[in-house]
Amino acid sequence: MRALLIVNPNATSTTPAARDLLAHALESRVPLRVVTTTHRGHAAELARRAPLEGIGLIVVHGGDGTVNEVVNGLLGAPEPGSMSAMQIGPVPPLAVLPGGSANVFARSLGISPDPVVATNQLIELLELRERRRIGLAHCDGRWFTFNAGMGLDAQVCEAIDLARAKGHSATPSRYVRTSIRAFFRNRRLEPKLTVEIPGHDPVEGVHYAFVSNSSPWTYLDDRPIAVNPETGFDTGLGVFAMRTMGVAASLPVVRQLLTPGSNPKARKLFRVDDTPRVHVRSSAPIGLQLDGDYIGKRTDVEFVAVPNALTVVAPRLG
Structure with missing residues (x-):
């Protein structure tokens, strides 16, 4: 071979x-x-x-x-x-x-x-x-392997890409600082997103939406950040959509995300761990990221799960 x-x-x-x-x-x-x-x-x-x-x-x-x-x-x-x-x-x-x-x-x-x-x-x-067969996902004519998102995380990815172009390393601390700045810059803006998945009524008034193909969603050094802990390469997609940018409502969710083994829940959080597709519409162009790369601004994106899409050399589950 x-x-x-x-x-x-x-x-x-x-x-x-x-x-x-x-x-x-x-x-x-x-x-x-x-x-x-x-x-x-x-x-x-x-x-x-x-x-x-x-x-x-x-x-x-x-x-x-x-x-x-x-x-x-x-x-x-x-x-x-x-x-x-x-x-x-x-x-x-x-x-x-x-x-x-x-x-x-x-x-x-x-x-x-x-x-x-x-x-x-x-x-x-x-x-x-x-070897294992794993599921992938796609949107906007591209495959992604672990996560995608519209709104806040896409802005963070765009800022990190710009920093890299200037010679700055993409360190965990830079991600944290950039995320905090993006949050406070956007917290008073009106929500633009509507999230639609099979079997649910449309969820309106969404500020930002994460779509996961696996868990965790990302890492801070050795700390896993799991927004959809029951989502994996052998399930459908996970959706994590926040309908608030209020500090008081967001801090408990952040604490849950930083707590190992937590199962994030909140009144203003819409979360599903296994859906075959997700449709996100925006009332104005908003950023899209795939696997941490900023793609550009979009108004209408459909995310689709594809089971058994790729063979990888990796330990078997269990």
């Missing part, structure tokens, strides 16, 4: 020394080609060509954005509204060696955030032929 190692040198925690160490360890187990990305979209281009070049395994060393690129390159553009993956020909399995700041996708799969430990873990998984 030939393997392709895609390395994003600009990811937060990737270094040439770590890349060489990972490559050397993998080369002792599988024939390996190593490619370092040089521009935005390069990882998707490499993934798109991989099946045609006889690649039997793709390993990504980078952050969640690089993983997202590879998944979109592998699977191609999703069919609008479709709950199945339109795959043409064989799609090689995907393995992830964390190299970003949060590495939510890898950690949600049970992969260690330490790239050296994760490499040893991957080698063992390959020897045991451990």
